[in-house]
Amino acid sequence: MTTQTTKKQHIIGMVVSDKMDKTVVVKVDQKKRHPKYKKTYTVSKKFKAHDEKNEYKKGDRVVIESVRPISKEKKFKVISKA
Numbered sequence: 001m002t003t004q005t006t007k008k009q010h011i012i013g014m015v016v017s018d019k020m021d022k023t024v025v026v027k028v029d030q031k032k033r034h035p036k037y038k039k040t041y042t043v044s045k046k047f048k049a050h051d052e053k054n055e056y057k058k059g060d061r062v063v064i065e066s067v068r069p070i071s072k073e074k075k076f077k078v079i080s081k082a
Helices: none
Strands: 010-017 023-033 040-050 061-066 074-081
Touching (some): 023 074
Parallel strands (some): 040 074
Antiparallel strands (some): 023 040, 061 074
């Protein structure tokens, strides 16, 4: 029997909400370039991440890591401050 190991995804983002218990909302910005017009624009996405000790506050830059699903929308865990 072989075991599969998957590479965990690490993302750096900004905490935009810490109102929930043991959960923070992390906004991740990504710069993209338009293929035809060559203009740079920002694409944002929000992820809910698990924060066991409620230690990260709004405005903190954090590193999140993909984990097994913790709830319906939480599939990331906060690792540390960036």
